[in-house]
Amino acid sequence: MRLIEGRTEEDFTNMKLALFLLLLTVIVDGELRFLSDMYGSLQSPNFPEPYPQEMELHWNISVPNGFKVKLYFSYFDLEPSYLCEYDFIKVEAEGEVLALFCGREASDTEAVPAQQVITSPKNSLSVLFSSDFSNEERYLGFIAHYSAVDVDECSNRMDEDLLCDHFCHNYIGGYYCSCRYGYLLHSDNRTCRVECSGNVFRERSGVLSSIDFPAPYPKSSNCLYRIELEPGFRIRLQFDPRFDVEDHPDINCPYDYVKIKAGSGELGPFCGAQSPGVIETDSNMVIIFFQSDNSGENLGWRITYTAAGSxxxxxxxxxxxxxxxxxxxxxxxxxxxxxxxxxxxxxxxxxxxxxxxxxxxxxxxxxxxxxxxxxxxxxxx
Structure with a gap:
């Protein structure tokens, strides 16, 4: 899928549909034939005359990323058999058999495609036609049609790798993500991060927290907060009881964490659902680090700080x-x-x-x- 950073929906409104190449590979007795288009048709050899016996044809259909392949049969007449053991059409994609057909449209066999439309899970599929060494009757074969159909990635909420943090915009052949005001699009073109370093607190008391607390904090962010008071003051930190930072059951805070540096000492990392509570320092300067990775929906943290002098x-x-x-x-x-x-x-x-x-x-x-x-x-x- 192509992602485009910094584009708006208006940029794509007047864009014409680019010509993508659809590669159709036909293997007949070792010979390769190439057709290019976004749609086309397949048919059995000699159609509308009966197809030959004991032969095998293989079509590989591939379209660009951002599209799927749609396939349906407008005519179908193959030798019927139990579980399609003799003559058959097999449609496959991503190592999975999507359909296996044989028989005649006029029969009541369940293997006939009828009006069924087959759609590939991704951007390619293969069609195999096979006939055995003998046919008791004359069978005319088939005609099939294929076309490239656009994928609406924004509605595909099952694939976490395609999810946009805030807004998803679909266009023909792809999609792009954008962020709410105040957020920046990460280099992965789907995660929304914030610029949260450089804040310095010089008042003798104050409150600081993860962005949007108690709503989920931004992903892929590295935040640094500094508390700088006059020499002679000692800073006291009080974490809110509501503390929710992504953790791991076996490894200590590998994903998201809060660290505190006071003087020459360092406290943390802190993560999980247990609040660190009250932290007394002997320093008039404290640095609070907060890091988040590109996943999770945790709510974050809040700190109230006060100053006590000698x-x-x-x-x-x-x-x-x-x-x-x-x-x-x-x-x-x-x-x-x-x-x-x-x-x-x-x-x-x-x-x-x-x-x-x-x-x-x-x-x-x-x-x-x-x-x-x-x-x-x-x-x-």
Missing amino acids: QCPVPEIPPNAFINPVQSEYYFNDHILFTCEPGYRLLKDGEDLDHYQVLCQSDGLWSRSSPQCQQTDSTRR
Whole structure:
């Protein structure tokens, strides 16, 4: 079958039917004869006179890919016999006998073709005519007609190799596939993939998932997602309980899988129906790889990520001082503002200050030590 990438149905609307060659090979006493056309006829030797005894003819009919061969008999008159042991017509294709005929149209034998139409499963079939050494009566033989008929590949849903992922378009002699908006046609000309690399997440929380989750994810795709936060944050991953990635009963994730790289460590591959759950990392950078092959209808995955920074100790509050905000825990990038009670002033390194601020650093330490609150002179008097 010919597949054409990038064509539309309109491109084929005005196309004329190309002339394909149908090769008809007739073997008679070792002689080869060639006829070319998309249709034609076969007949027994000497027709409409009786056919000779003890002879064998073999026709091989072949049409281009995208077509099948249709064969029917308009006249049939052969010697009748039990199971067609004497004279017969045999029609074969792909190593299978499609029909075996003998007898006369006027008889009630089931071996007569009558109005039966024979269609080849693919683009070729063979016809064998054989007569034995004696006929008790005069039999005139047969006339058969053949023609090439177009195959509607888009309606042939039994052949998985011909299935289009999204849209199938049939034309005379072949078909082509196209994809929904946002998808790209793979080099196999039937699978629809997506461009899913280069996404970088820099917010401290977010959600990422396989394309179209929870609908089946695209085939033949290699996806890469990066989470990059400021140094000092640790990334926490939470997989959705709905997790469905194609697996194998004996081999660990040979088809589709999710892998996670955090710092110098690597987790996975993950596949199957069991969610990986919660993954705590010690890194502020995480890379998520997802690969899918060209088969399957699995639903995919979703990850919610959050960030946790390094924890700083709760500072001691100096006498006569206030801190804001007051929290039970402090983490990276948290600020504390020191102020003093009325009648006191902030003093740090011999300098009077209106307020004083410290920052929780990525190493889990405060940026500066706490100040002191000293009573003013007026308060002493």
